[in-house]
Amino acid sequence: MTVTSNQYSVISQAELAAWLxxxxxxxxxxxxxxMADILLYQPVQxxxxxxxxxxxxxxxxxxxxxxxxxxxxLIEKGAGGVKLTETIHEGKQVIFGAxxxxxxGVKLLDALFLDKPPVDHYYANRxxxxxxxxxxxxxxxxxxxxxxxxxxxxxxxxxxxxxxxxDGGYAxxxxxxxGKSLISDLRFTxxxxxxxxxxxxxxxxxxxxxASAGVVNPQSSIVNPQSINWPAHFDDEYWARTSERCLSCRxxxxxxxxxxxxAVRDEYLPVEAAGCxxxxxxxxxxxxxxxxxGENYRxxxxxxxxxxxxxxxxxxxxxxxxxxxxxxxxxxNASACTGCGRCVDICPVNVDITEVITDLAR
Amino acid sequence: MAYEPRIIAYLCxxxxxxxxxxxGIARLKSPxxxxxxxxxxxxxxxxxxxxxxxxxxxxxxxxxxxxxGECHYESGNHRAxxxxxxxxxxxxxAGLEPERLRLDWVSASEGERFSRIATEFVDKVRELGPxxxxxxxxxxxxxxxxxxxxRGDVPxxxxxxxxxxxxxxxxxxxxxxxxxVGYVVGYEVGPxxxxxxxxANTPEEADKLVWNPNCTYNLTTYLGKKRRPAVKGIExxxxxxxxxxxxxxRAINVLLTENQFQRxxxxxxxxxxxxxxxxxxxxxxxxxxxxDRVPVVYDTLIGEPPPQQEAKPSPVVLxxxxxxxxxxxxxxxxxxxxFDRCIxxxxxxxxxxxxxxxxxxxxxxxxxxxxxxxxxxxxxAFHLGRAYHLSGRCVGCNECERACPMNIPISLLNMKMAKxxxxxxxxxxxxxxxxxxxxxxxxxxxxxx
Numbered sequence: 166m167t168v169t170s171n172q173y174s175v176i177s178q179a180e181l182a183a184w185l186x187x188x189x190x191x192x193x194x195x196x197x198x199x200m201a202d203i204l205l206y207q208p209v210q211x212x213x214x215x216x217x218x219x220x221x222x223x224x225x226x227x228x229x230x231x232x233x234x235x236x237x238x239l240i241e242k243g244a245g246g247v248k249l250t251e252t253i254h255e256g257k258q259v260i261f262g263a264x265x266x267x268x269x270g271v272k273l274l275d276a277l278f279l280d281k282p283p284v285d286h287y288y289a290n291r292x293x294x295x296x297x298x299x300x301x302x303x304x305x306x307x308x309x310x311x312x313x314x315x316x317x318x319x320x321x322x323x324x325x326x327x328x329x330x331x332d333g334g335y336a337x338x339x340x341x342x343x344g345k346s347l348i349s350d351l352r353f354t355x356x357x358x359x360x361x362x363x364x365x366x367x368x369x370x371x372x373x374x375x376a377s378a379g380v381v382n383p384q385s386s387i388v389n390p391q392s393i394n395w396p397a398h399f400d401d402e403y404w405a406r407t408s409e410r411c412l413s414c415r416x417x418x419x420x421x422x423x424x425x426x427x428a429v430r431d432e433y434l435p436v437e438a439a440g441c442x443x444x445x446x447x448x449x450x451x452x453x454x455x456x457x458x459g460e461n462y463r464x465x466x467x468x469x470x471x472x473x474x475x476x477x478x479x480x481x482x483x484x485x486x487x488x489x490x491x492x493x494x495x496x497x498n499a500s501a502c503t504g505c506g507r508c509v510d511i512c513p514v515n516v517d518i519t520e521v522i523t524d525l526a527r
Numbered sequence: 528m529a530y531e532p533r534i535i536a537y538l539c540x541x542x543x544x545x546x547x548x549x550x551g552i553a554r555l556k557s558p559x560x561x562x563x564x565x566x567x568x569x570x571x572x573x574x575x576x577x578x579x580x581x582x583x584x585x586x587x588x589x590x591x592x593x594x595x596g597e598c599h600y601e602s603g604n605h606r607a608x609x610x611x612x613x614x615x616x617x618x619x620x621a622g623l624e625p626e627r628l629r630l631d632w633v634s635a636s637e638g639e640r641f642s643r644i645a646t647e648f649v650d651k652v653r654e655l656g657p658x659x660x661x662x663x664x665x666x667x668x669x670x671x672x673x674x675x676x677x678r679g680d681v682p683x684x685x686x687x688x689x690x691x692x693x694x695x696x697x698x699x700x701x702x703x704x705x706x707x708v709g710y711v712v713g714y715e716v717g718p719x720x721x722x723x724x725x726x727a728n729t730p731e732e733a734d735k736l737v738w739n740p741n742c743t744y745n746l747t748t749y750l751g752k753k754r755r756p757a758v759k760g761i762e763x764x765x766x767x768x769x770x771x772x773x774x775x776x777r778a779i780n781v782l783l784t785e786n787q788f789q790r791x792x793x794x795x796x797x798x799x800x801x802x803x804x805x806x807x808x809x810x811x812x813x814x815x816x817x818x819d820r821v822p823v824v825y826d827t828l829i830g831e832p833p834p835q836q837e838a839k840p841s842p843v844v845l846x847x848x849x850x851x852x853x854x855x856x857x858x859x860x861x862x863x864x865x866f867d868r869c870i871x872x873x874x875x876x877x878x879x880x881x882x883x884x885x886x887x888x889x890x891x892x893x894x895x896x897x898x899x900x901x902x903x904x905x906x907x908a909f910h911l912g913r914a915y916h917l918s919g920r921c922v923g924c925n926e927c928e929r930a931c932p933m934n935i936p937i938s939l940l941n942m943k944m945a946k947x948x949x950x951x952x953x954x955x956x957x958x959x960x961x962x963x964x965x966x967x968x969x970x971x972x973x974x975x976x
Binding site for chain 1: 661718719721749865870878886890899901902929930
């Protein structure tokens with residue numbers, strides 16, 4: 166699948182912008198966008214709205230495959246009985262500027278939603294209709310540790326098209342067939358360019374040989390979490406101590422590119438102009454993000470909460486990333502964490518996944 | 528067909544509903560737009576109910592109860608008289624035309640009064656046109672409001688951090704060594720250099736406690752019902768010591784009045800405050816207007832009272848004033864633009880010491896005050912509902928806004944409500960251990976207008 170070549174064509178930023186503008190006219194273009202001092206992936210109308218020199222958006226690109234909430238079914242109850250309509254999202258979308266950790270996250274979501282039956286059609290459809298144009302990171306952020314969990318700041322795996330910032334623009338690599346057809350109309354400044362990378366290339370096979378390793382991030386010294394014997398730490402007192410300051414909010418799970426828990430409920434729809442006729446009532450089956458950090462997660466009838474203590478909930482988050490999910494979905498010796506560091510930055514009280522890994526590895 | 532508004536009227540069964548009957552018997556004309564809902568008392572009409580009515584598409588809500596002094600439950604209408612004006616100012620602030628929500632009094636014999644009020648109200652709402660409150664689920668309007676996160680603009684002068692750190696450690700050690708408290712909640716600096724909440728269980732652990740301008744966290748959120756989990760070998764519930772800033776100490780007063788814990792179960796290490804920072808060397812916006820540099824309640828006080836600062840209008844206050852001047856459409860646009868970013872992670876609620884319901888009203892699955900969708904109506908209902916629940920209780924520690932991953936300016940809601948409560952009742956939360964006037968029932972505090 167991966168095109169391995171040391172030759173890359175280069176496109177200037179102006180040309181890329183013009184191409185994206187044309188793309189935005191025919192498809193939904195999602196790109197890094199700055200609002201209220203934070204960076205988010207947002208649908209944009211033109212390349213002018215894109216935050217070009219961006220770091221890592223606060224939210225991952227997960228929401229465009231697995232939205233915070235989505236209608237699964239429209240349920241109409243009227244004289245003719247009950248009618249169920251599945252609502253499948255059909256629109257095509259292109260995500261520009263996806264970071265390698267985001268693409269890696271999508272790959273990990275595939276393990277649950279696509280690779281093992283039953284396939285989730287809602288997810289599958291969005292996945293098939295989405296192309297990822299990745300952009301290699303110039304450097305790793307202070308909280309990033311992708312290199313510790315099998316990623317790299319310029320990892321082209323899981324992308325459809327990969328861009329590498331170089332002098333005079335971006336070196337372009339079509340990674341998949343989908344990517345190839347996407348960039349078929351791209352006009353290059355220089356059709357034969359050997360990329361001079363300025364970033365580390367520890368493991369990405371797509372890198373030009375001899376590229377310099379220039380990652381300066383003390384956190385890349387985080388050990389591979391898969392080297393930890395997780396089950397041995399299940400009953401550790403450590404979890405109670407580490408979770409002391411945890412607020413049991415869900416920010417970590419919602420910014421995470423791989424947290425994928427959800428809740429499903431049928432809800433009554435208020436009568437709006439486009440109702441289904443007199444005497445007919447509408448309901449929807451809705452799916453929303455949920456998180457094991459919430460106090461009522463997995464509450465059963467009768468009120469039992471299997472993880473009533475926040476230490477149990479926090480422990481579950483880490484076990485899910487490094488033990489439960491890899492084990493259940495056959496990730497082998499890989500983590501269900503992409504090392505994006507979003508949860509580290511976002512936690513209001515500095516609960517830190519890298520600190521947990523470091524402490525347990527000790 | 529001409530536009531006819533949909534009006535929901537909540538009528539007290541004893542007075543106003545009978546008053547509506549009287550109007551009918553007397554063959555007085557009342558508009559047909561009104562859908563009456565009979566309630567036991569105007570005090571039964573909770574603000575959540577009113578918000579939900581608008582969320583569901585009502586063009587106007589009319590609430591009628593017995594005249595003050597004539598309530599069949601003695602004080603039910605006092606509740607309505609206190610709550611609804613506050614609710615109206617909140618909803619107005621969020622973009623509703625204030626004329627769409629009206630509270631009035633109609634006795635059982637006042638058929639003519641009922642007819643007049645109902646007609647007046649419907650005419651007014653008809654004039655305003657269709658309500659723009661409910662956001663159609665599939666058509667979120669293009670939200671263009673750009674808004675930079677509120678930052679302070681006054682330099683922060685650090686004083687005595689080292690000596691305060693020493694004093695906190697000394698006190699914590701003393702308390703832990705004597706067994707007077709089970710643990711001490713304070714601040715530490717984590718491996719990444721971020722200051723964060725810390726729990727010291729032993730005198731040795733007290734050495735990690737610090738004081739610095741990044742001690743923005745309100746640690747009282749770890750008291751009461753949100754207490755940390757049981758740790759083996761630490762007896763509970765022993766008293767807990769907590770390090771508080773002046774704003775945090777006000778939270779303790781609020782929690783005490785709400786019986787979240789007993790006073791003797793909390794040992795308060797009060798620290799005088801020079802302000803906290805977001806960006807290095809710059810005071811947080813909320814601290815710029817703060818004149819309360821000494822905790823209002825403490826068992827031991829650390830630090831000298833700082834010199835009085837020259838009050839400089841905080842960007843928060845200025846923004847609240849600017850929003851108040853805007854038109855309903857502008858305010859709607861502003862708030863929808865902000866709420867649009869909400870992901871319902873509840874970091875705001877979890878960080879808040881006052882948000883201590885066992886199950887949040889907006890997360891219950893047995894009574895659907897709002898659905899679980901992450902859509903505009905739900906997001907707004909949550910934020911406005913929370914702002915209302917905090918009115919008269921919020922101490923302005925601003926932890927909610929700081930915790931928000933999406934930079935939603937929650938302080939603009941809380942500051943507005945604090946301002947309204949102060950204007951109506953002359954009350955500021957947490958300075959004395961007395962409950963918010965909005966949760967008490969007797970008259971006297973409420974000023975008309």
